[in-house]
Amino acid sequence: MSSDDPTAPPRRRRTRLVHAGRAPDEQFGFVNVPIYRGSTVLFATLDALEGGRQRFGYGRRGSPTYRALEEAWSDLAGAADTVLTPSGLSAVTLALLTVAKAGGHLLVSDGVYLPSRQFCDGALKALGVETTYFDPLDLAGLERLFKPETSAILVEAPSSQTMEMPDAPAIFALARARGVATLIDDTWATPLFLDAHAKGADLVIDAGTKYLGGHSDILLGLVSANADWARRLRRMHGLLGLCAGAEDVFLALRGLRTLELRLREAERQGLRLARWLAARPEVARVMHPGLPGDPGHDIWKRDFTGASGLFSVALKPAPRAALAAMLDGLDLFGMGYSWGGFESLVVPFDVARHRTASRFEAEGPCLRFSIGLEDPADLEADLAAGFERLNAAR
Numbered sequence: 190m191s192s193d194d195p196t197a198p199p200r201r202r203r204t205r206l207v208h209a210g211r212a213p214d215e216q217f218g219f220v221n222v223p224i225y226r227g228s229t230v231l232f233a234t235l236d237a238l239e240g241g242r243q244r245f246g247y248g249r250r251g252s253p254t255y256r257a258l259e260e261a262w263s264d265l266a267g268a269a270d271t272v273l274t275p276s277g278l279s280a281v282t283l284a285l286l287t288v289a290k291a292g293g294h295l296l297v298s299d300g301v302y303l304p305s306r307q308f309c310d311g312a313l314k315a316l317g318v319e320t321t322y323f324d325p326l327d328l329a330g331l332e333r334l335f336k337p338e339t340s341a342i343l344v345e346a347p348s349s350q351t352m353e354m355p356d357a358p359a360i361f362a363l364a365r366a367r368g369v370a371t372l373i374d375d376t377w378a379t380p381l382f383l384d385a386h387a388k389g390a391d392l393v394i395d396a397g398t399k400y401l402g403g404h405s406d407i408l409l410g411l412v413s414a415n416a417d418w419a420r421r422l423r424r425m426h427g428l429l430g431l432c433a434g435a436e437d438v439f440l441a442l443r444g445l446r447t448l449e450l451r452l453r454e455a456e457r458q459g460l461r462l463a464r465w466l467a468a469r470p471e472v473a474r475v476m477h478p479g480l481p482g483d484p485g486h487d488i489w490k491r492d493f494t495g496a497s498g499l500f501s502v503a504l505k506p507a508p509r510a511a512l513a514a515m516l517d518g519l520d521l522f523g524m525g526y527s528w529g530g531f532e533s534l535v536v537p538f539d540v541a542r543h544r545t546a547s548r549f550e551a552e553g554p555c556l557r558f559s560i561g562l563e564d565p566a567d568l569e570a571d572l573a574a575g576f577e578r579l580n581a582a583r
């Protein structure tokens with residue numbers, strides 16, 4: 190690849206996003222790496238088979254398609270290595286298994302994605318790993334929760350659904366001072382909007398299902414590691430037998446080339462809709478760290494270079510039937526899980542039942558929005574009609 194030339198000037202990120210992981214000269218000049226499918230990889234000689242130096246030796250352990258995305262993501266994330274997994278959740282569980290020890294202890298933010306928490310309570314606990322959840326906004330309280338057995342800490346910034354913004358660099362500094370590994374689920378920002386390794390994260394988790402895919406048609410996870418953790422991460426990935434679907438990886442590589450454009454537009458559209466919602470009389474509060482006045486705004490401004498199009502609102506109190514009238518009749522907003530696609534989505538949420546270390550008080554029903562690429566005026570009209578139904582059914 191031409192970028193291997195050590196005398197070439199350093200390339201800026203937008204340029205790297207276009208070129209990283211591509212090697213047309215190795216693919217007959219074709220611009221994109223194709224989908225390599227395969228289990229068996231042939232060795233020409235006994236020496237090659239026993240020598241362990243052939244670039245690819247078995248389909249599960251690597252292919253040119255996987256390698257292209259791994260290299261490109263490591264480049265963008267400033268990581269020593271990246272491994273791919275079949276879903277975002279398996280990226281979380283791989284990262285946790287890389288740092289967990291029997292008889293050990295994990296600190297996990299109360300605001301993590303619910304299935305991440307269920308893995309700690311449902312699988313790691315049975316392996317003798319204890320988890321303590323911490324209030325992501327209470328640094329002094331967190332300091333008291335470290336134990337001699339604490340091996341790692343996991344944060345998500347901003348928190349799932351409620352969008353509160355922890356001071357991740359400060360949390361990482363507390364952990365590093367105690368020799369504790371630092372993990373972040375960076376799906377909301379992606380490495381383009383949060384340089385998590387530079388801010389002190391050892392392992393950075395991304396659900397590529399969301400913005401990297403960008404079209405609601407793949408499931409993929411990525412874990413990147415700094416030099417301290419790269420070998421242990423890849424080893425655990427191999428031990429678990431994880432590999433992502435080749436077609437999903439191909440689609441992620443395609444998504445990668447436009448990721449910055451799509452994220453910038455998601456930010457613009459998201460902020461417009463968030464402001465519009467904040468001005469509605471039916472809305473009690475908008476939770477979007479990119480909005481001035483949001484409690485997490487100062488940290489967001491300090492640490493992030495952008496916001497994605499995912500945010501939440503708390504409505505003023507409304508009966509369930511009124512909420513159903515609003516949501517059931519939406520024309521453009523789909524109701525469904527996941528986010529980061531080209532289409533706008535909304536889902537109701539209620540964290541009261543599973544958060545244990547922090548309190549989240551909502552005035553009324555809560556909704557999470559993922560704003561897509563539709564004309565925002567049409568999205569506003571769809572929501573305005575929804576609020577009319579809500580008010581009529583009150």
Ligand SMILES: *Cc1c(COP(=O)(O)O)cnc(C)c1O
Pocket residue numbers: 276277278279281302345349374376377396397398399408409410527
């Ligand atoms: C969606 C999501 C995941 C899981 O991704 P899947 O591909 O659905 O398994 C993990 N973390 C966060 C923050 C997510 O939003």
